Amino acid sequence: MDENLKFILYFLIGGSILALVAYLGSKDRGVMASFLTGAPIMTLLSVIAIYFESGNKCASDYLTGLLYLTPAWIIFLTIMLYLMANMKIIPSLIAGTIIYMIIATLTITLKSIYS
Numbered sequence: 001m002d003e004n005l006k007f008i009l010y011f012l013i014g015g016s017i018l019a020l021v022a023y024l025g026s027k028d029r030g031v032m033a034s035f036l037t038g039a040p041i042m043t044l045l046s047v048i049a050i051y052f053e054s055g056n057k058c059a060s061d062y063l064t065g066l067l068y069l070t071p072a073w074i075i076f077l078t079i080m081l082y083l084m085a086n087m088k089i090i091p092s093l094i095a096g097t098i099i100y101m102i103i104a105t106l107t108i109t110l111k112s113i114y115s
Helices: 003-026 030-038 041-054 056-086 089-114
Strands: none
Touching: 003 030, 003 041, 030 041, 041 056, 056 089
């Protein structure tokens, strides 16, 4: 498959999932929308794409990275739930993302130090 066509296909698949999530979320079907993003659909598609692009080691490294960053993701979700109850969406997203980036950066740094 042509290299450019492959990345256009990845973009269309990812964009379609994002559009479906936004649609379901806007129709008061938040649990279904979160199922699409929280279920391993995107992870499976990502692992398959990485595997076919670069092989088993890169796909395994990707999955390992997801495991390392899961605590940061859970903290991000918890912070977002709290902040959105007390602030508007944009400040909540900015604060949650900054906190996630700090925790993720610390996690990656510590992993590289102790590996």
